[in-house]
Ligand SMILES: Nc1ncnc2c1ncn2[C@@H]1O[C@H](COP(=O)(O)OP(=O)(O)OP(=O)(O)O)[C@@H](O)[C@H]1O
């Protein structure tokens with residue numbers, strides 16, 4: 025597990041951007057945390073790290089936003105998803121097994137449908153501007169977790185022990 029602290033919206037974007045740079049096509053990030061805890065802010069940073077220049081908007085109403093770039097980003101917000109049929113209809117299974125990085129906000133709503141190998145990322149708002157971000161590698165992600173940890177340290181992102 026890697027735990028980092030963010031003191032601002034910009035800081036959360038920066039953490040996302042550093043994360044985005046170590047991601048590869050096919051990687052999946054599952055985001056958990058209350059409304060306003062920073063999931064979309066983080067995703068904006070991930071997009072920048074992937075080399076995408078577009079501004080990231082919350083896909084709450086569209087469920088999925090797709091961004092083209094050197095590594096495409098499939099940004100899901102499944103807050104409003106109520107059953108697996110809806111996931112089929114929006115092409116979820118095509119996206120997660122295709123050639124981009126997938127980010128899923130409110131991933132707990134589709135926990136039976138998440139990929140076996142993924143990052144689980146928990147956002148916790150401690151006060152107005154402070155967020156604790158906990159990153160877990162699920163399945164076969166230990167190598168990528170090591171790379172991520174090394175990269176955070178290189179970029180002066182402080183890693184907090186439990
Ligand atoms: N350290 C921080 N990191 C991220 N956002 C912060 C931070 N401090 C304050 N904020 C504010 O918190 C809000 C985070 O909004 P964001 O849309 O990223 O949340 P979210 O988790 O995606 O919510 P939702 O579940 O509604 O999609 C923004 O208004 C942002 O300005």
Ligand SMILES: [Mg+2]
Pocket residue numbers: 063064065082101129
């Ligand atoms: Mg959001």
